Amino acid sequence: MSPKQMQSPPLEGQVRIPSGCAVSAMISRDGRRMNGERIIESMVPMHDRSNGLGGGFAAYGIYPEYRDFYALHIFFNDRRCQEECMTLLRENFEIVQDEHIKVRKMPQITDEPIIRRVFVSPMQSVLRHLQIDEKELVVRTVNRINAQLEGSYVFSCGKNMGAFKAVGFPEDVGRYYRLEEYDAYCWTAHGRYPTNTPGWWGGAHPFCMLDYSIVHNGEISSYDANRRFIEMYGYKCTLQTDTEVITYIADYLLRRQGLTLEETASVIAAPFWSTIESKPEEERRKYTYLRTVFPSLLVTGPFSIILGFEGGLMALNDRLKLRSMVVGEQDDMVYIASEEAAIRTMAPDIKTIWSPAGGEPVIVKVKEGAF
Amino acid sequence: MNIYPEFEVVRNDSRCIRCRVCERQCANEVHWYDEDGKVMLSDESKCVNCQRCVTLCPTRALKIVKSDCRLRENANYSDQTIKEIYRQAETGGVLLSSMGNPNPLPVYWDRILINASQVTNPPIDPLREPMETKVFLGKKPGTVTRRPDGSLDTALPPQLTLSMPVMFSAMSYGSISYNAHASLARAATELGICYNTGEGGLHEDFYKYGPNTIVQVASGRFGVHKDYLEAGAAIEIKMGQGAKPGIGGHLPGTKAVGDVSKTRMIPEGSDAISPAPHHDIYSIEDLRQLVYSLKEATQYRLPVIVKVAAVHNIAAIASGIARSGADIIAIDGFRGGTGAAPTRIRDNVGIPIELALAAVDRRLRDEGIRNNVSIVCGGSIRSASDVVKAIALGADACYIATAACLAMGCHLCRSCHTGKCNWGIATQRPDLVKRLNPDIGSQRLINLMNAWRHEIKELMGGMGINSIEALRGNRLMLRGVGLTEKELEILGISHAGE
Numbered sequence: 001m002s003p004k005q006m007q008s009p010p011l012e013g014q015v016r017i018p019s020g021c022a023v024s025a026m027i028s029r030d031g032r033r034m035n036g037e038r039i040i041e042s043m044v045p046m047h048d049r050s051n052g053l054g055g056g057f058a059a060y061g062i063y064p065e066y067r068d069f070y071a072l073h074i075f076f077n078d079r080r081c082q083e084e085c086m087t088l089l090r091e092n093f094e095i096v097q098d099e100h101i102k103v104r105k106m107p108q109i110t111d112e113p114i115i116r117r118v119f120v121s122p123m124q125s126v127l128r129h130l131q132i133d134e135k136e137l138v139v140r141t142v143n144r145i146n147a148q149l150e151g152s153y154v155f156s157c158g159k160n161m162g163a164f165k166a167v168g169f170p171e172d173v174g175r176y177y178r179l180e181e182y183d184a185y186c187w188t189a190h191g192r193y194p195t196n197t198p199g200w201w202g203g204a205h206p207f208c209m210l211d212y213s214i215v216h217n218g219e220i221s222s223y224d225a226n227r228r229f230i231e232m233y234g235y236k237c238t239l240q241t242d243t244e245v246i247t248y249i250a251d252y253l254l255r256r257q258g259l260t261l262e263e264t265a266s267v268i269a270a271p272f273w274s275t276i277e278s279k280p281e282e283e284r285r286k287y288t289y290l291r292t293v294f295p296s297l298l299v300t301g302p303f304s305i306i307l308g309f310e311g312g313l314m315a316l317n318d319r320l321k322l323r324s325m326v327v328g329e330q331d332d333m334v335y336i337a338s339e340e341a342a343i344r345t346m347a348p349d350i351k352t353i354w355s356p357a358g359g360e361p362v363i364v365k366v367k368e369g370a371f
Numbered sequence: 372m373n374i375y376p377e378f379e380v381v382r383n384d385s386r387c388i389r390c391r392v393c394e395r396q397c398a399n400e401v402h403w404y405d406e407d408g409k410v411m412l413s414d415e416s417k418c419v420n421c422q423r424c425v426t427l428c429p430t431r432a433l434k435i436v437k438s439d440c441r442l443r444e445n446a447n448y449s450d451q452t453i454k455e456i457y458r459q460a461e462t463g464g465v466l467l468s469s470m471g472n473p474n475p476l477p478v479y480w481d482r483i484l485i486n487a488s489q490v491t492n493p494p495i496d497p498l499r500e501p502m503e504t505k506v507f508l509g510k511k512p513g514t515v516t517r518r519p520d521g522s523l524d525t526a527l528p529p530q531l532t533l534s535m536p537v538m539f540s541a542m543s544y545g546s547i548s549y550n551a552h553a554s555l556a557r558a559a560t561e562l563g564i565c566y567n568t569g570e571g572g573l574h575e576d577f578y579k580y581g582p583n584t585i586v587q588v589a590s591g592r593f594g595v596h597k598d599y600l601e602a603g604a605a606i607e608i609k610m611g612q613g614a615k616p617g618i619g620g621h622l623p624g625t626k627a628v629g630d631v632s633k634t635r636m637i638p639e640g641s642d643a644i645s646p647a648p649h650h651d652i653y654s655i656e657d658l659r660q661l662v663y664s665l666k667e668a669t670q671y672r673l674p675v676i677v678k679v680a681a682v683h684n685i686a687a688i689a690s691g692i693a694r695s696g697a698d699i700i701a702i703d704g705f706r707g708g709t710g711a712a713p714t715r716i717r718d719n720v721g722i723p724i725e726l727a728l729a730a731v732d733r734r735l736r737d738e739g740i741r742n743n744v745s746i747v748c749g750g751s752i753r754s755a756s757d758v759v760k761a762i763a764l765g766a767d768a769c770y771i772a773t774a775a776c777l778a779m780g781c782h783l784c785r786s787c788h789t790g791k792c793n794w795g796i797a798t799q800r801p802d803l804v805k806r807l808n809p810d811i812g813s814q815r816l817i818n819l820m821n822a823w824r825h826e827i828k829e830l831m832g833g834m835g836i837n838s839i840e841a842l843r844g845n846r847l848m849l850r851g852v853g854l855t856e857k858e859l860e861i862l863g864i865s866h867a868g869e
């Protein structure tokens with residue numbers, strides 16, 4: 001470590017950072033697109049669950065006109081970093097569009113990096129050369145940029161979706177990014193309460209990989225067991241945060257192993273052996289298999305996570321339900337949040353609200369063809 | 372040359388009631404009764420300080436103390452060193468020792484501390500919440516496959532299922548007694564874990580404990596036949612032992628009596644000498660052939676363990692084994708016990724299990740093959756906290772043998788090689804063997820494991836972990852104290868305060 005680094009507090013990635021948080025989400029099963037007003041409002045009553053060191057949102061269905069291209073949202077420290085990163089991107093992708101992400105200047109949000117949105121399309125020649133599919137190329141390139149290029153950080157890389165995050169309180173972050181100007185069928189939000197960091201824009205949540213986005217509240221006790229397992233498969237946990245490792249686990253299980261959402265949930269928040277024993281034969285075999293094959297991807301300690309993906313989301317609590325999470329349902333809408341107050345902000349006259357059991361996934365899918 | 376005895380028998384004559392229990396109990400014949408003087412006398416030169424007489428003396432009239440008759444002090448030539456030279460000058464022989472290396476070399480377990488949750492994350496109370504310690508040892512498939520109907524194909528390579536991540540390590544029938552084996556087998560069955568036959572075969576009485584038995588195939592192949600291989604829950608190929616890396620074993624003919632010779636399939640009274648190498652394994656590709664021969668012989672039903680001593684190049688060796696078709700690697704550290712080993716080898720060959728385990732786990736992960744095998748570590752796992760530290764460093768389970776012997780009554784006098792174990796463990800003398808009651812021996816083993824299981828759960832709960840798999844390889848839960856940068860680097864942990 002250089003003397004300069006030793007004087008300043010360590011950045012995200014140089015130390016392990018536990019943090020508490022607030023999460024919120026809303027999704028229309030009919031695929032109706034809604035602007036970001038309500039999701040921003042939902043974070044206001046949960047203000048005290050954040051400490052101003054990070055807030056962010058993920059929005060699905062916001063770039064219909066660019067739906068065939070990967071939308072990279074990137075932070076750059078300066079022009080030189082931007083040049084370096086764009087050079088690397090140009091070697092692997094066609095650049096379809098390269099623009100500023102519009103923001104609203106405000107006193108609550110300072111020290112902003114350069115924030116760009118780049119729509120890209122993988123080069124067929126590169127895919128053929130590397131013998132991988134386009135998603136894998138995106139993953140590898142993003143991992144390379146984030147791990148190796150200093151001063152460049154890709155914080156969102158899915159199709160027709162995007163993450164928006166910054167250091168600040170979530171409601172300020174939402175207004176800063178002018179989320180009222182985006183229309184999404186699914187929104188997730190996060191307010192952060194890190195206990196050990198000066199705050200870095202890249203460290204705010206959601207954490208994204210392809211179209212998967214994770215917002216998470218909790219501090220997992222299995223972190224290093226999960227990290228050391230997942231790093232065997234080409235992922236590099238550069239941020240040392242729970243959210244990052246959970247995102248990689250989701251990507252590994254869903255995309256690379258082809259598990260269903262339910263199966264993924266029963267790896268991450270596996271049923272207890274005593275529960276498995278009481279299941280019918282077929283289920284018992286399935287759960288035993290999943291726990292035997294992926295023991296190192298069991299996540300312990302308190303967490304509530306909302307995993308967003310193209311066409312839906314999944315909410316999941318740790319198996320002991322050590323973190324609060326409530327779900328509300330009204331017409332085609334499903335709301336999920338750390339606190340009921342947040343749901344009531346989004347839907348004041350909602351009737352159906354419940355608290356899912358620990359380890360019980362809540363999976364919401366948008367009607368086929370509606371997104 | 373007459374060497375002054377190492378121990379002195381101190382008898383409080385005013386307490387002694389001349390019951391002569393010490394005389395009857397001492398297989399080393401230290402005590403006798405002098406009819407003329409009506410007193411108990413002793414020959415301390417025969418005493419090994421096994422504490423049998425002390426424990427059984429009804430009036431607490433006896434104690435054994437270290438003799439203070441010392442040679443002139445010398446920091447370089449210790450008393451022990453000089454006496455060993457005298458002994459060798461007299462006999463021209465190789466010095467023999469038993470049990471693990473007793474020398475003051477670093478014990479890394481004692482330099483590692485465990486984490487606990489405070490505020491940001493809740494500790495979990497094992498009395499109120501489920502706390503899981505079940506483990507599966509064996510190869511894990513790299514990719515999930517599905518049946519034509521889309522459901523998961525749940526077929527798995529053979530797994531060894533344990534209710535907690537601890538097993539009784541290999542001790543052969545011959546090196547230890549029938550009753551010791553009976554105690555281990557019964558306890559393992561009751562606990563839902565496994566014991567290990569060692570290299571002496573499996574007594575026919577113990578086939579019924581097969582589901583909780585690991586049958587060992589060592590270089591001497593004693594007692595190995597088809598039924599034996601098929602009897603257990605797993606097969607272990609013993610390539611080496613932590614107490615004596617690089618050499619084989621030697622059961623003296625005096626122990627190869629009766630059922631021991633029958634079980635080993637060797638003539639009664641003949642020395643059972645297992646060679647240093649397996650003579651069909653001179654290289655890693657030969658190991659692969661033996662692994663698959665054993666799998667063929669047992670229709671691929673059983674996981675195969677390859678046990679090796681922790682030596683300098685252990686990470687590369689383990690990597691080779693992980694690619695050999697083996698399902699489990701057992702690594703035995705240099706403090707591991709033995710029924711008999713050349714002293715120089717026991718005390719100077721091999722490396723600490725903590726460093727070996729950390730290096731192996733890291734290497735297998737770096738190569739992306741950690742899922743090919745499970746790792747079992749042994750070689751002085753002394754307590755539940757050692758188990759927790761081992762799991763957090765990367766082990767799937769631990770082997771214990773010295774601790775198991777202690778539970779059965781061993782007092783660690785380190786004289787197993789004499790065959791006169793007063794506690795009925797490391798002996799074949801019927802009068803001594805019967806001193807170990809398998810009902811009591813197995814119960815004490817069960818008690819010990821239940822106690823450890825409770826402690827493991829407490830430690831896990833404190834860390835906010837409610838299943839053992841979330842602890843495995845979770846090195847962030849460990850911190851070193853008083854370790855050098857290099858030691859921390861090898862262990863893959865941070866220093867306390869970091």
